[in-house]
Amino acid sequence: MQEDAMKKLILFVSMTFLLTSLLTGQTHIPAGNVNGTWNVAGSPYIVDGEIQIIVGDQLTIDPGISVEFSGHYKFIIKGRLLAEGALGNNITFSAQTPATGWHGLRFIDTNTNGQDSSKIVYCEIEDGKATGTSPDYRGGGIYCSNSSDILIRNSTLSNNSAISNGGAIYLSESDVVFNNVIITDNTASGAGGGIYLYDSDPVLNEVIISNNTATYDGAGINCFNSNPTITCSQIYGNTTQWNGAGISCYNNSTPVIQNSTFSNNLAFQNGSAIAVLYNSDVTLLNCIIWNNANNGIYVESASSLTATYSDIMNGTGQSYFGTGCIDDDPLFADPVNDDYQITWANFPVQDSTKSPCINTGDPASPLDLDGTRADMGALPFLQSGISGTITLQGGTGNVQNVEVSAGGITLNPNAAGEYLINLAPGTYTVTATLDGYTADPVTGVPVNLGQVTTGIDITLNEILPGEIVGQVALEGLGNVTEVQITAGGESTNPYPVYDPYSGNVLYYEYLLALPGGATYDVTATKAGYQDSTITDVVVVSGQQTTGNNFLLLLIKYDGWISGTITLKGGAGVVTNVEVTSDTV
Structure with a gap:
């Protein structure tokens, strides 16, 4: 009997939990393996423990889903994750308690698991916190180990942190593709506030890496024996206590950076924009390195940097200042507010308002979208x-x-x-x-x-106002001027129209002035009368829409009960008596 009662209790609790989830639109995900599809009807998905996509499984997350972690739990992916949102309908990964955070997306060995590529598209990843011991303390938002088959596009990683390296992203032996991704306001207590690369060769195209911080090297990007390709990207506002606030290149790293802009980065030691250290070699082409604190570029003696067709502040005379390089104000649109578009205020007049970075990129580079010679920097000035x-x-x-x-x-x-x-x-x-x-x-x-x-x-x-006009009448002897006419948030009362000869009231009329080019529902109300509504009244600018007349009918009752209440004895007041009725 006791066992049966316990089973009933468990069933009751389970059914109550399910009903509550259905009523609130929530789906709680317990610790364990996940697969299948998460759809909007079940959002938000509240993760109540560490979850995992195992080898051979796939989880699809539909656009518009919110994934909220109720505690500091990992989302481990050894299978395939398809988190593909849509423009204006992003997927969000976050923590219910930001101060506690969650433990990020953690891709493990997907290169060798035979999976199709995972996709993170139109996603927002925030509040990830990498803590604990190695490797858990790396990669606050995304951690990838031996996992190159991942596409990250049209997504944002913000407010993530790591007590070691990779505040937003940590890649180890993972050549991930990033396209149109924003990595901002992330923090690493170690290196790589935005991204830390270890033995990885990712592709970063049209990426914004901004306002990230790191205690050690590379507040924006830190490279360790890594060879990223960076194109059409903006790296600005990053801060490190050590070297390379924009990017730090360490231990035989050879990044190639093209058509990118570095500005307003701060390193308290060397290379506020770029630091090249420990046998590393950096290539710059068609880039702008401007207005970074201290020395913008620092190249250690055993390392090298080659720059061509780039605008480098204080670069004149430096060994890396190669063919086509200039040292002139790029005329950014509004750098104080992070707008690094190069400008030409009096276009097409050839004058001093034309940025020196327009049409001065490498002649051998592909033409800009307007068909002209390549510009320097991440944001070309289109001359069409x-x-x-x-x-x-x-x-x-x-x-x-x-x-x-x-x-x-x-x-x-x-x-x-x-x-x-x-x-x-x-x-x-x-x-x-x-x-x-x-x-x-x-x-x-x-x-x-x-x-x-x-x-x-x-x-x-x-847009001239149009007018809705009509007549109002009441059944019985009520005061027509007390009727309220409403439409489109406006209201008015009827007014009498008199016979010019006799002075008698001919009828009662109302007029509502409303923006033209729209359709309205017009409602007439009065206490004691039934409401009346005329729908879909078209209002044309500068014109009257007439004939919208109302006859309000009395609210009628089937009968009544009447009598007299008398109090016998005592000090009661008869007006305080409550009279109620009920059916028999």
Whole structure:
């Protein structure tokens, strides 16, 4: 009997837990092996212990999922993880208690397990904390050991930490591909605040490594016997107590860095941007190394750095300052706010507002997207695009507040309404928006190599209010002026319309002024009367929509009970008596 009662209790608790999960949209994942698919219906997935994808298994995580670790647990991957979010619908890995954190994604020996590649796409990885002993204290957000078959794209790693190396990422014998990844605000008590590379040759393309810190070498990236290829990347705002705040290259490392920008990094010892140490060899091509604290580049005697067609602050006269190198202000757009786009304020006028990094990259490099010679730095200035003039018709709007958009780029025109959007060759739709105004988009605008398509002018017209008009009547003898008419967040009361000859009231009318170009539901209400709604009333700017009339009906009751209450004796007050009724 006692055993049966215990089984019933366990069943009851399990069913209660399941029902609670269903009602709250949560799925609790206990410690153990995981596979299959995690979908939005079960999100958030709350991990209550160390989980693992074993060899031969696969876990798919759908877009929009939130994975929350209730404690400091690892997610070990020896099989295949497909965490593929979508633009605007990311997958998030985080800790329910950030101060406690979780123990990160840890890929182990996937090179030799015969798995297809794992993918981390449109993901946010935060609050990972690598603690304990070796190797657990490495790689706060992602740890990879002998695991090269991983693609990380369109993702962000932030606020991760390690008490040893690799605040966000630690790679050991793992040649991972990173594309369009942001690694920011991570910390290592050892080396590699953003990334630590050990015997690894990853590819980093269009990566931002910013505001990471490390006690030892390489606040952004630390290389140990590693050969990364870094292209079109921005490395800025990183800080280390030792060497190489942007990147530290150690023990026979040979990174190749192309079309990348290093700025505003700080090393308290040597090489705020780049430190080349212990028989390492660095190649720079089409890069900008500018405004880093102390000595931007430090090359130890047994190591080397070769720079060509690069803009290097205080580089003139240095042994690494090779063919095509310059030492001129790159004219960043807004470096104080981390905008390292090179600029040309008076484009296409050839004057001093043109960045010296435009069209001065290696002539043998592939052309920029606008068909011109390669620029220096991570963000080329595109010399093709669309220009025109924005005009406001009516109203009191400011043309400089108009947002002009094309190809994912949005900007504001100048005081004269003139705009220029730099774009790669293609065909675009141009839109202009401002609250209180409307304008049709201009579609099919071509942009050709090295050319600006001019004359794409847009006039925005003030959106004039339209009016909803109708009559209101009541059943019975109620006061019509007490009826409330509401639509689109606006409300009003009817007013009498009089006969000009007799002075008698002809009817009661209401008028609501609302923004045009929209559809509204209009509701009439009065105490004691049944509410009434007219749906889908179209309002056109500058016009009246008439005939939206209401007849409100009395709320009628089937009957009543009446009588008189009398108190006999005592000091009670008859008005305090509560009278209730009930069915028989």
